[in-house]
Amino acid sequence: MTDRYTQFVDHGIGRDIAKRLGLPQPVALRRYQPGEPLAPGPVLIQGTGPGADALARELLGWNVDVRRHAEPKEKLGAVVLVLDDVAHPSELGRPVLAMGASLRDLAAGGRIVTISRTASSAESPAVAAARQGVEGMLRSLARELRAGATGNGLLLRDGVETTSPGVLAALRFFLSGRSAFVDGQFLTISTDDGGLPGNPDRPLDGRVAVVTGAARGIGAAIARVLRRDGAKLVLVDVPASGDHLAAMANEVHGTALQLDITSQDAGERIIRHAVERHGRLDIMVHNAGITRDKLLANMDGAKWDSVIAVNISAQLAINEVLLQSDHFRESPRIVSVASTSGIAGNRGQTNYSASKAGVMGMVRASAPQLQKIGGGINAVAPGFIETDMTARIPFATREMARRLNSLQQGGQPVDVAEAISFLASNAAAGINGEVLRVCGQNLVGA
Amino acid sequence: MPAAEQPESAANQVSGQSLAASVSERSLRKAVVVGGNRIPFARAGGAYAKSSNKDMLTAALDGLIARFGLQDERIGEVAAGAVLKHSRDFNLTREAVLGSALSPETPAYDLQQACATGMEAVLGLANKIKLGQIDSAIAGGVDTASDAPIAVSEGLREVLLDLNRARTVPERLRILARLRPKDLAPDAPTTGEPRTGLSMGEHQALTTAQWKITRGAQDELALDSHRNLAAAYDRGFFDDLMTPYRGLQRDANLRPDTSLEKLAALKPVFGKSLRAEATMTAGNSTPLTDGAATVLLASEEWAEARGLPKLATIVDGEAAAVDFVHGKDGLLMAPVFAVPRLLGRLGLTLDDIDFFEIHEAFAGTVLSTLAAWEDDKFGRTRLGLGGAFGKVDRSRLNVNGSSLAAGHPFAATGGRIVATLAKMLHDSGTVDGRPARGLVSVCAAGGQGVVAVLEAN
Amino acid sequence: MSGQLAEQPIILGDVPSLSKLYLNAAANTARRRILGAHPDPKLPTGSHEVRAVRVDIAKLTSYQHLLGETASDVLPAGFIHALAFPVSMSVLNRDDFPLPLLGMIHLKNHVEQLAPVLFTETLDIRAWTENLAGHRSGTQLDVLAEVRIHGTEKVVWRGTSTYLAKGVFLPGIDKPLVPSQGTSFTPPVPTGVWELGLDVGRMYAGVSGDFNPIHLNALSARALGLPRSIAHGMYLASRALADVGAARGETFAWDVQFEAPVFLPARVALEIATSQGMNGHWQHSDYVAWNPRSGRRHFSGSVTAL
Known part of the structure; x- marks a missing residue:
């Protein structure tokens, strides 16, 4: 499922040509398959504090080959750098440089994961500087990694242990092939809530999920991944896409609900359908979205309004109904699809960017409300993903967009779906109000 | 069927009791309509010019399966049929089941009662559910006027059969020599009645003239049908009753912008040889249509166990036939007799019905039916009542459109109507403190009609 | 992969006409007979592409009916093969293609259906050749085709057809050292029997556009050295794919290896064996077909979840 350029430079002559010309050399990314090992080799845990020791003990129980010290010439599947107790920027050098010495041994598709604490909760300027320093270091390191390896970080609020469920779940996500197209990103774990799934390959067993815009593209990929991970599905799309929707529902053994999400009773109908057919409603994935691109000078009211209505107003309305419903109370999770366009902006997409930035604002503000009912809400912001929608971008622009990230390729719909499935799981209960970018560390935006 | 999967009541069999007694004990539970799915009619x-009956029925089934999560489900029985059927489709419904996402262990059978095929499938399967023989069922119907079977002439057919039996070359040549040019003309299906040679339209023209139904009244009914159907689409009424197919998202026959003026401008097509004015046009008659419809039926327990809706109960049904051959009654007037018998049995009158779904084979059919019911003499002499049977409140008639606008793929119409009515009943819930009631009336070729009463669940 | 990207594809204005291609191929064969074999045994480096191909719904439905596919709105994988086939053939018909097109034998076929394709979609189809290699009885090569949604990079279907030019040995291309051994075959209990009439070749030609004379009738087949007409390999493989049924879902890999040709008319025995995973989900179906009288294997293959 890689693009033709990536196939070309991944083999023989193509690779040689690309090397000589200094062209980007994207590789086929390591993607998740159920039952496969978490990392493509032993996991080195660096850091000397008690947090690192506790984490190493925990990982031993995962059937992972854990190393506390690098062994010369041994290929490593991942390096986890535990810096949860740094108190001054001068303390960063030793552990970071030690990790640097291991980078040469990182296997293709390997992982770097830092574990540190949020700077905003630091009690002194020096602690804050050290903590924020970790973030800067990791973001640059991620750009230095090659061969499909990625670097991401966990930010723990003070009081959250390195072995709390949210940390372990996020660590699993970052180490595994599920995070193939997530690079240079941080996830904040705010609480000790949640629990790891009994079966790590079926984290959504027994949960009922609704996916909007599920007939095609990223929505269809989300449906397939949620189903693989154990969820029962309600697939929603507009009646005009009913034939695609029916085919998808029959493929993933879910039920099809033909519904315009901007209709007034959309929220109620979704809840009623899920509860009546499947007995419950645990996960709401707001994926449905449209684009109506025009330079603002040429934008008409209809184009602006329809994008706002579908991409954000509908989500707000449905969430409001969900929050009031007694059926959305058992560790409920909401995951919205935002976009890097909402972060960095995109020419011709003032309406779309407004709606997607709106999604991020909504997620942040809704987090306390979800917290109150024992749930969580997060967003996933895809970067350049190979879909029908992005395929309509003119060739040169598309090629630029595709290569302008650390992994030098576009992501696949499944990469977005994996991030959504992770954030939809109970194991991610400690993560709330966050926006996770699935963009291969795009150059544009933060 | 393994014992564990018997309907629950059968498990309580008292030892020593006769089998017949234990069977009658489990009988007569409710059969409910869970929902329906059809493809838009073309x-x-x-749009479906090249699609076969099997193609369309499979598409309608797959949409139903997706709507209700029936993938790999073993349904008690699937029954459907087509009026125009190829001989190779002898097992049409079972073949469609095999091509669908249902469990291949789902049994199926074909049936045919002309335009009432879909209704009879619903009633027959509902009875099996009521008797406790099955817990779930899918009734359906499909027809294509585009991909209709064309038979060889009788002469050619006989020659071919004899040829097959012949053993020697001279014998074969002798048989071939019997062929005449006229034998080579194919025998295309018609809507003509075998016994009268008149087409359905010509038959209805006789009835329309007999009941003095005006052109204006017929055009008005047609206009209502288009307006009601278009409004139902606009409100999203069909969002959970339909799945697009072959690029078609709405009934192709629907003309939301039609008007009395446009309808009045059409030339009559039937009844032109009668002494009375010819009033039946392409606008107030249903066109030939392709399409398929399905309805999911179940016992209450089966639906509840799966969290599926119970829109309405199939209360009762009645079939009737008239002697149209010698003009005693009109070809499509059998429901005129079936409805009084059914309502009489249930102790109801037309005033007790909240929704009427009277199939619009022709606008004249519906209006002749209403006229007969309102006629005092007809009520006394033909229906054996004290006077006129009653008056249908027109504001309760075909409120979401019917065949004039949607089209009428013969066997699919019953499924379309039952699913539509069940949803309407469910949406209105109770009327005057009792469950809402609906009447379905479908006329059929051969002077037949099948009618049924449904009640909101 | 290298060849087709080394240069821009040659964009063909329209899907080439197969009958013209076959005529041209016949002319080429004759010319080669006179002028001798191609001097430079190299495959053409470029690819051919046709853009904005639209599907004729009537053709799609006829195809679905003939092959026994459910007539859904999704294009069967074999139908896409037929769509791409003329583009592939146009590459083999180039003057710089070193092997005679007519009489080439289809050895095996591999298809990846990566996403469901609806008939409403417009497609770009590209084809090129690779892997010219020796075979114990001639020279073989792979013909690759790739189908994308029009104007996009989204590959929805990918196919590799391996052909053998029997009896053609090109200078500089060695025969493989170890001749591949035909594995012994004991016919299993059949799960189905196909009765293939004389007209099967013509009917499949009608829905696929592949009017190769070896499939049409005994006369035209004899002109190319065959005793009788033979069924299209892709007809057989596509029927097996249809027989696997709805369980295969919408994305899958589909393989077939052809052995003895099916001379028409024919009775073909078939076994389809389906494997489910631990969770009861379909994983793959393997099929094999043989002549029920002689026990000779006609073809075998599999459909596997992607």
């Missing part, structure tokens, strides 16, 4: 030669 005009003959349109």
Whole structure:
């Protein structure tokens, strides 16, 4: 499922040509398959504090080959750098440089994961500087990694242990092939809530999920991944896409609900359908979205309004109904699809960017409300993903967009779906109000 | 069927009791309509021009399966049929089941009662559910006027059969020599009645003239049908009753912008040889149409166990036939007799019905039916009542459109109507403190009609 | 992969006409007979592409009916093969293609259906050749085709057809050292029997556009050295794919290896064996077909979840 350029430079002559010309050399990314090992080799845990020791003990129980010290010439599947107790920027050098010495041994598709604490909760300027320093270091390191390896970080609020469920779940996500197209990103774990799934390959067993815009593209990929991970599905799309929707529902053994999400009773109908057919409603994935691109000078009211209505107003309305419903109370999770366009902006997409930035604002503000009912809400912001929608971008622009990230390729719909499935799981209960970018560390935006 | 999967009441069999007694004990539970699915109806030669009955029935089934999560489910029985059927489709319904996402262990059978095929499938399967023989069922119907079977002439057919039996070359040559040029003309299906030679339209023209139904009244009914159907689409009424197919998202015959003026401008097509004015046009008659419809039926327990809706109960049904051959009654007037018998049995009158779904084979059919019921003499002499049977409140008639606008793929119409009515009943819930009631009336070729009463659940 | 990207594809204005291609191929064969073999045994480096191909719904439905596919709105994988086939053939018909097109034998076929394709979609189809290699009885090569949604990079279907030019040995291309051994075959209990009439070749030609004379009738087949007409390999493989049924879902890999040709008319025995995973989900179906009288294997293959 890689693009033709990536196939070309991944083999023989193509690779040689690309090397000589200094062209980007994207590789086929390591993607998740159920039952496969978490990392493509032993996991080195660096850091000397008690947090690192506790984490190493925990990982031993995962059937992972854990190393506390690098062994010369041994290929490593991942390096986890535990810096949860740094108190001054001068303390960063030793552990970071030690990790640097291991980078040469990182296997293709390997992982770097830092574990540190949020700077905003630091009690002194020096602690804050050290903590924020970790973030800067990791973001640059991620750009230095090659061969499909990625670097991401966990930010723990003070009081959250390195072995709390949210940390372990996020660590699993970052180490595994599920995070193939997530690079240079941080996830904040705010609480000790949640629990790891009994079966790590079926984290959504027994949960009922609704996916909007599920007939095609990223929505269809989300449906397939949620189903693989154990969820029962309600697939929603507009009646005009009913034939695609029916085919998808029959493929993933879910039920099809033909519904315009901007209709007034959309929220109620979704809840009623899920509860009546499947007995419950645990996960709401707001994926449905449209684009109506025009330079603002040429934008008409209809184009602006329809994008706002579908991409954000509908989500707000449905969430409001969900929050009031007694059926959305058992560790409920909401995951919205935002976009890097909402972060960095995109020419011709003032309406779309407004709606997607709106999604991020909504997620942040809704987090306390979800917290109150024992749930969580997060967003996933895809970067350049190979879909029908992005395929309509003119060739040169598309090629630029595709290569302008650390992994030098576009992501696949499944990469977005994996991030959504992770954030939809109970194991991610400690993560709330966050926006996770699935963009291969795009150059544009933060 | 393994014992564990018997309907629950059968498990309580008292030892020593006769089998018949234990069977009658489990009998007569409710059969409910869970929901329906159809593909949009296309005009003959349109979007489904190359699609076969099996194709369309499978598409309608797959949409139903997706709507209710029936993938790999073993349904008690699937029954459907087509009026125009190829001989190779002898097991049409079972073949469609095999091509669908249902469990291949789902049994199926074909049936045919002309335009009432879909209704009879619903009633027959509902009875099996009521008797406790099955817990779930899918009733359906499909027809294509585009992909209709064309038979060889009788002469050619006989020659071919004899040829097959012949053993020697001279014998074969002798048989071939019997062929005449006229034998080579194919025998295309018609809507003509075998016994009268008149087409359905010509038959209805006789009835329309007999009941003095005006052109204006017929055009008005047609206009209502288009307006009601268009409004139902606009409100999203069909969002959970339909799945697009072959690029078609709405019934192709629907003309939301039609008007009395446009309808009045059409030339009559039937009844032109009668002494009375010819009033039946392409606008107030249903066109030839392709399409398929399905309805999911179940016992209450089966639906509840799966969290599926119970829109309405199939209360009762009645079939009737008239002697149209010698003009005693009109070809499509059998429901005129079936409805009084059914309502009489249930102790109801027309005033007790909240929704009427009277199939619009022709606008004249519906209006002749209403006229007969309102006629005092007809009520006394033909229906054996004290006077006129009653008056249908027109504001309760075909409120979401019917065949004049949607089209009428013969066997699919019953499924379309039952699913539509069940949803309407469910939506209105109770009327005057009792469950809402609906009446379905479908006329059929051969002077037949099948009617049924449904009640909101 | 290298060849087709080394240069821009040659964009063909329209899907080439197969009958013209076959005529041209016949002319080429004759010319080669006179002028001798191609001097430079190299495959053409470029690819051919046709853009904005639209599907004729009537053709799609006829195809679905003939092969026994459910007539859904999704294009069967074999139908896409037929769509791409003329583009592939146009590459083999180039003057710089070193092997005679007519009489080439289809050895095996591999298809990846990566996403469901609806008939409403417009497609770009590209084809090129690779892997010219020796075979114990001639020279073989792979013909690759790739189908994308029009104007996009989204590959929805990918196919590799391996052909053998029997009896053609090109200078500089060695025969493989170890001749591949035909594995012994004991016919299993059949799960189905196909009765293939004389007209099967013509009917499949009608829905696929592949009017190769070896499939049409005994006369035209004899002109190319065959005793009788033979069924299209892709007809057989596509029927097996249809027989696997709805369980295969919408994305899958589909393989077939052809052995003895099916001379028409024919009775073909078939076994389809389906494997489910631990969770009861379909994983793959393997099929094999043989002549029920002689026990000779006609073809075998599999459909596997992607």
